[in-house]
Amino acid sequence: MHNATHKLYHFPLSPFSRKVRLSLAEKRIEVELVEERYWEQDPDFLRRNPAGKVPVLRMDGRTFADSTAICEYLEEIHPEPALLPKAAEQRYEVRRLVAWFDDKFNAEVTSKLLGERVFRKLMGTGYPDSGNVKAGSKAIKYHLDYMAWLLDQRRWLAGNDLSLADFAAAAHLSCLDYVSDVDWNRSEVVKDWYAKIKSRPAFRSLLADQVSGFPQPSHYADLDF
Template identity: 60%
Template sequence: MRILYHLPLSPYSRKVRLALAEKRIPFDLRVERVWERREEFLEMNPAGTVPVLREDNGLVVADSYAICEYLDEAYPDLPLLGRTLAERAEVRRLVAWFDGKFYAEVTRNLLYEKQMKRLMGRGTPDAAAIRAGHANLRPHLDYLGWLAESRVWLAGSSLTLADLCAAAHLSALDFVGDVDWSLNEAAKDWYARIKSRPCFRPLLADRVSGVTPPPHYADLDF
């Protein structure tokens, strides 16, 4: 069986889980505690990061974006990277936005400081970073809301990897109660739409030791 090595709250792992589920590709999940630096895992991915996908034939693909590109080429029936050159460029731009800019300004300051630091034994949360993460969330939600109001989906007329990427980051933050959805109604409506898709059900069922998600996390009508 195809295996995805992941961490439940990793937004990059969540992005690949959503892509696999949206494409209806069966897979098994295996939690990989990357801070343990397991030798067998490092042989698959010397970078020591998740996600890593191992196919039935032994092919190993590491890095969330490389995995998603691979999935779109290997299983093209339900494309997630857009159909035209312009669409694909816009999807890539937005994926880079959320995996790069949003992660650096919001996800890292909140999720890493409040959850991953504890798991990895890297000290106490940085209060200044957490304040910056909350402050940075508002303009990002405003931009996401503008995209959602201007288009059917974030990158255009159809759901793409851009939507799955944004939802992966926000769902991880939402799991730990760090998204104030009252900041932007359009962003909340977009998230409610994608949250209601079948591909999202496994994420809504996630449970992490020591963390209790807020009641609205799995509520489709939050």
């Protein structure tokens, strides 16, 4: 049963929205998903978040913005299951990697590939810039290799336990996978990591996402690729 007071204003192919959706689902906090075409700058939406970005969480009569701040808030009010470790040094590593994906990976890969292939069409801002697409396709290889290097030493990206770092990475990669932009054959260890995350119950709603004008590729929701 959905709690009528919990709403998440999101866009299906927003990695920041997906990171929050994964955190909510992992903690079994039910929310109603409200799709928000945030680039249309609807006045009602701008009142909820003057930054004009998704996700925005409406919970218990209060409004929360910024995906990382939301995830940390959820961790504080709903500590189980934990997505941030107890020890300061390990918490630092999770936060470092969340920032890595949400800043560096987003700037070098997601905004270049998803931005050109999907959002240009959705927002009606012209044709894809092939230079950006090439740069994004080149950069993702470096990031996948970095993930492989981390996963060679750890069970999950930030350590031995699943954390917000894994959800941040999976949020970006699942959006890119929706437009078939991830070469899963580049690294067996990264592919195994994604298969493990993809098969978690928390991931189910992401695999059901449909964006009109962009049909799901056949492998996207297949748990065995």
